[in-house]
Amino acid sequence: MRILMLSPYPPYPPRGGGALRIYHLLRGLAARHAVTLLSFAPDEAAAAAMQPLRDLAEVRIVIGPPARSLGQRALTTLASPLPDMALRNASPAYSAAFAELLASAQFEVVLAESIEMAPYLLQARKHRVRLALDEFNAEYLLQRRAALNDLRRAPRPKALIGGGYSLIQWFKLAAFERRVLQTIDRVLVVSAEDAAALRRLAPNAPLHLVPNGVDCSHFVPQAAPPSNxxxxxxxxxxxxxxxxxxxxxxxxxxxxxxxxxxxxxxxxxxxxxxxxxxxxxxxxxxxxxxxxxxxxxxxxxxxxxxxxxxxxxxxxxxxxxxxxxxxxxxxxxxxxxxxxxxxxxxxxxxxxxxxxxxxxxxxxxxxxxxxxxxxxxxxxxxxxxxxxxxxxxxxxxxxx
Missing domain, CATH: 3.40.50.2000 (Glycogen Phosphorylase B;)
Known part of the structure; x- marks a missing residue:
């Protein structure tokens, strides 16, 4: 297969949870398929650090996404029907690079890593290509839990603000995730619990369980003096x-x-x-x-x-x-x-x-x-x- 992967941040070095998942899936796919990675990087230093990925796949990098102030985020929380996660990676430069790749290569699959990149899948619907989303979490469920956790606490300003934000994002994410689930061709989930949560939004969603993993050849028990x-x-x-x-x-x-x-x-x-x-x-x-x-x-x-x-x-x-x-x-x-x-x-x-x-x-x-x-x-x-x-x-x- 010819696969175009969309990443919201550099998957190399693979240190954070999302970067670890993207890196290992990219490495595994690239061993048997032709993979192109289109990734954001926050700056030139982060872009340079991704050099080892070029031994695995074709790599295109866009510096970004553009920074959004707290004021901008607050405004869109009140005014936009879209959740914050659907807005945080909006980038004309990335959109243009994505369109150029779709026009210049015959990809069979576009795989977007995390709900943050789902808007780009919606952008690609007119192309004859399978669209897949890798859902790291059932995001509306995460925001629901965050909202209820904050709102149960004693009424303190920070807890009320955080709970109110999560409450709004919970409902926006549920609507957005439902739309995405009903539109694209494949949705990867990491757990049966997430699959059940997403089916509550879209009972006929094309869900496939692809759990998180670990490299057991790298994470090997070591003899070490016990610590406190x-x-x-x-x-x-x-x-x-x-x-x-x-x-x-x-x-x-x-x-x-x-x-x-x-x-x-x-x-x-x-x-x-x-x-x-x-x-x-x-x-x-x-x-x-x-x-x-x-x-x-x-x-x-x-x-x-x-x-x-x-x-x-x-x-x-x-x-x-x-x-x-x-x-x-x-x-x-x-x-x-x-x-x-x-x-x-x-x-x-x-x-x-x-x-x-x-x-x-x-x-x-x-x-x-x-x-x-x-x-x-x-x-x-x-x-x-x-x-x-x-x-x-x-x-x-x-x-x-």
Whole structure:
């Protein structure tokens, strides 16, 4: 197949969740098909860093998308029928590059990565080409959860503003996702839960399950001196991650430190939000920020914590931690989208502060149990979630 992939940001280096998925799908497809990537890059340095992708595929880069001020976003939240995610990557330069590629090459498939790129699929409807959307989440469901989570909290201005924004985006996204689902030829979903949520919008949508994966040849258990770190890894300005960390730091960590005062929370990831940077105290909570390689931190972790309360899809960082045989404590939502994971066999699940603190305590006091849990977690994900097993499912979906 000749495939044109549309990316909302650079998929290389593959560090964030979305970039990881795009990179591994691109790499897998390019091994058997002719792939062209049309990607945004925020600046020339980011564009230059994508050079290794040119060994896999033809790469076209557009600098952007254009910045939107908070005032512009607020205005469109009130005035536009489209959700913010359908507006954030609007770019005349990208649109022109896309039109040029469609006119100059006989692509069989256009694959848009995430709902942010769906407007470009709608632009391409007049061309004789299969249109596919890779839905990283059921986005309306994510905004619904965010809205309800904020509006349940004590009436504070920030919570009310955030909840109101998410409430508006919830309804706009539901309408937009329904339109997209009813228009295009293929929709890839990463979990059965997301598929069910999207079918509530469009019962006849052409959905295909292509879950997230992990490279088990790269994420391999390593011998490392044990640390006192409870490790959280993720993009640190992503709203569900910010919520998860704040909840863990304020509600869970105090319970843990009453019995294990040496343990500390280590936050690893890009662009720490100001509310997370403010947690950094050099002792109890360490905001490390982005690192080139997360494997040493995973290998040495006393436990990996995934305290998600908002979200959808399935967790790439959970798959990586399990592949490293790290002991994991997660909320039920943090492990959502990965069927077959069993509490007490592959990881520990806990949904209240006291239960999560008890789960962490069990892992740090019973190291043989933590090791058995880690080994079983690795066996589970490498048996069913290696990217080498997932790319054929993508090919089948695009060819169906």
């Amino acid at each position: 770190d409870l490790v959280f890894i993720g993009t640190l300005d992503y709203r569900p991650n910010v919520d998860a960390v704040l909840w863990f730091a304020h509600e869970v960590l105090p319970h843990i430190r009453r019995h294990h005062p040496a343990l500390r929370l280590r936050l690893i990831g890009r662009r720490p939000h100001p509310s997370l940077r403010a947690l950094h105290d050099h002792q109890t909570i360490i905001v490390t920020g982005e690192v080139d390689d997360t494997r040493p931190a995973l290998a040495a972790a006393a436990a990996v914590v995934i305290p998600m309360r908002i979200g959808g899809g399935s967790r790439l960082k959970l798959l990586e931690a399990l592949a490293m045989a790290a002991p994991v404590v997660s909320t039920s939502m943090g492990a959502e989208g990965i069927p077959g994971l069993r509490n007490g066999e592959h990881l520990l699940l806990a949904d209240t502060p006291a239960a999560m603190a008890a789960a962490v305590s069990r892992l740090v006091t019973d190291r043989p149990f933590a090791q058995r849990l880690g080994q079983a977690g690795r066996a589970f994900v490498c048996a069913g979630y290696d990217w080498a097993q997932i790319v054929p499912r993508l090919e089948a979906a695009l060819q169906a």
